Amino acid sequence: MRNFFKKILLPLLFLTCTSPLLAQYTFFTPKEAFAIEVSLPNSAEKRLPMYRNAITSLTVQGDRILGGTTAKEGLSPYLFVASISGRKLITTKDLQESIPGQKSIATGFCKGTGNKLYAGTMGQRNQLAGHLLQVSIGNGDAIEVKDLGIPVAGEGIFTLLSNREGTELYGISYPSGRFFTYTIATKKVQVFDEVAPKEKELNNLHEYAVGPEVYLCKALIQDNAGLVYGSTAGNRVFAFDPAKKTFHFLETPLPAVWGREVLGQVEAWAKAPDGKLYGGNAADGQLFVLDPATKKIKNLGKPMMMARLQALAFGRDGRLYGLAGGAPGYSHLFYYDDKGAGFVDLGNPEFEMVAPGIEQGILWRGFQLSTLAASNDGKYMVMGEDEALSQLMIFPVGQ
Amino acid sequence: MNFRFSNRLYVAACWIIELLLVAGTETTQAQKSTVTDKNIKFIEYPDFPEAHSTWGSIGYNVASNTVHIGVTNHRDNIGLYTYEPVQNLMKLNGFISDMAHLRQFQWQGKIHSKIVAAPDGSIYFSTDGGESREEYLMEHPQGYGGGFFMKWNSKTGLQNLGMGMPYESIKDIDIDPKTGMLYGITYPQAHFLVYDPAKNHLRDFGRLASSHVPRILFTDWWGNCYYVDWRQRLVKYERDSDSLVFARESLPAFPGTPGSKIITGVTAYAKDEANGIIYLITYGAKLIAFHPEKDGIGKVTDLGGVIETGKAEAWGPYVPNLNIGKNGKLYYIIGGHGNYVLKDKTVLVECDPATGKKTILREYPITAMTEATGCDIRDKDGNLYFAARRNPSAKGDSTTPFLIQFNPEKEIRK
DSSP states (O other), X not given: OHHIIIIIIHHHHHHHHHHHHHHXXXXXXOTTOEEEOOBOSSOSSOOBOTTSOEEEXXXXXXXXXXXXXXXXXXXXXXXXXEETTTTEEEEEXXXXXXXXXXXXXXXXXXXXXXXXXXXXXXEBTTBOOOXXXXXXXXXXXXXXXXXXXXXXXXXXXXXEEEOTXXXXXXXXXXXXXXXXXXXXXXXXXXXXXXXXXXXHHHHHHHHTTOOHHHHSOOOOEEOTTSOEEEEETTTEEXXXXXXXXXXXXXXXXXXXXXXXXXXXXXXXXXXXXTSOEEEEETTTOOEEEEETTTTEEEEEEOSSSSSOEEEEEEOTTSOEEEEEOOSSSOOEEEEEETTTXXXXXXXXXXXXXXXXXXXXXXXXXXXXXXXXXXXXXXXXXXXXXXXXXXXXXXXXXXX | OOOOHHHHHHHHHHHHHHHHHHGGGHHHHBOOOSOOGGGEEEXXXXXXXXXXXXXXXXXXXXTTTEEEEEEEOSSSOEEEEEEEXXXXXXXXXXXXXXXXXXXXXXXXXXXXXXXXXXXXSOEEEEOBOOSHHHHHTTTSTTSOOOOEEEEEETTTEEEEEEESSTTOEEEEEEEOTTTOOEEEEEETTOEEEEEETTTTXXXXXXXXXXXXXXXXXXXXXXXXXXXXXXXXXXEEEETTTTEEEEEEEEOOOOTTOOXXXXXXXXXXXXXXXXXXXXXXXXXXXXXXXXEEOSSSOEEEEEEEESSOOTTSOTTOOOOOEEEEOTTSOEEEEEOBTTBOSBTTEEEEEEEETTTTEEEEEEEEETTTOSEEEEESOBOTTSOEEEEEEEOTTSSTTOOEEEEEEEOSSSOOOO
């Protein structure tokens, strides 16, 4: 029996253990995936400088990727344009030239009419006021920026969404968390206090030693009926009716691990073709689905061990792609297929990067990925890093 | 060294092909020299039967004329050794987990960093997970909490200076001997850290590398620290400006050097302060003379490949060590991690930087020496040191570590 164990059973057990262990050295590297070198100090190439390039906003228009960055304190962010087909960075624009004193463009880009895009900025720590930007890609891929002013006096713009018609913007201010609307044609701003944390809530939040970055709503979405959804402190979800200018709170809270409700924060949304709203909760990284018809929230679970679920987008294959996790530790790319395998954790992407001077190609592995956007046709997923030197990582999606 | 398996397979395949090609050139490379076995001594580590390996974990302490080595079982136990050359004494000072009061959940796989010395005789090093569980288990119960900066002094013992980053190893460190500032690089995210132990002030300068973490940090005589970015460009932490300065050009590389070797950058260095040169070896097997300048990056001179490879790829040889003798000549051992310039042999090479001539002094079967590390380690008597390991069975990764003492100019007392 001892020999049987030593000579037969043990080797068999060893063999069965071998393949999953080796699999740890695999990375998500689909064919035709690639990275674009966006950031590189001291270079003759057009590149973003260090500490000013954390990619916190992304959108794709045809072949063009438009990005917005966040800078270290005291430095100013950038806007940039890259080409998917050219696999290179094309244009950069230092926001300091248009609107001095800003730190971050983290709202993503909202679509208006006539290919105009909108974004919000956050100011520096000692001057928080943020501006609304109108951004467009002009002739020769020039980035055109128009300053639409400060919507909420003394406050930064933490979150921004445009309506389906591209005529109105909805946002959350920082640090008070007030909801505002901005009518593009008239530039009229309305500010609402309904979703801002109240004194009792702030006292509770103080006990947890968390700041507005953690409890303010990080993403808004509009359903097919026109209601705008977001989260508030205390793990609740609100719905804003733009026609009536009223708020109501959903009965179902965000999914939470017991005792961690204080960390509840929607930080990503994506609308499915059937109109259902998929959201990511920062608290423990749960994916959930909100049915606008019933106003019920269903917890779909967690794609990985860590907290955070920072970005979501549907691909042309019908799968919902997302970025879960983040610092400390690092993010994983995943997809959710409710008709197939459910959650599939794709782990760390590792794509080839080719650029002048590294023509033979090097492999670039994404650790801190915080933004993700799908191309209009859903063929490409574009991911942006949140690093000292951040790059773009792009992979094709099957039919 | 946490090379990825896919790379291992690729490298192994390349080397099998190369070995077949190189075998025919072996006799042309071996040349007569005055170095014999009497110039070399292999020194064992006592009181650690399960010792597996040493990594970059070696350093010289000028204040006490001692060599310090971190020896690991490559799982969860690290012995800290001191070798006193005058007494010919190798001594185990203790195990890191005990001396640093580490709990089981704070396990450390190895010391990967070199061991650096301060003028007061204290030494500094950092710890490393060194296993797949480090990179993948993270928050799980047996995962890796993170690597620590540590200080040891023979009089006061070991002091744990704290963690660098959660879940991250600290692959290498160096010290500014004038200010005591420590520099570190983390794994796997390659964050460059600047740590002032006197003030317990740690700063993270962000990620500098790509999918593989270059292992080597080194300082110049002004206390500036150097690393490489993903294009194999030198990155200088400039002490006076407290900022990073990037070289405009990449370090020299052979045509066709794969990107995987470019992104790993420098594997070894040795300083010749008298002549203002820091010699570097790249992962692409280039020997380089770097002339640092107080301000800016400084000039780089290409000294060619580490060895004549014949028909084999010039960028192939792997050299994770470099020492400079009192005679001004460079000494390094080629081989390791499955890469051997001669079939199943490591070779000790002498290079005269004045003439560029490279000579194989000794050859060792991998059963006797499979790999060696150690940068810029020379004692007062001109003895050079390498932290080596052998694989007696020549199979798998069943290695045992030992120290090499080598004097190119005189016989060593045994």
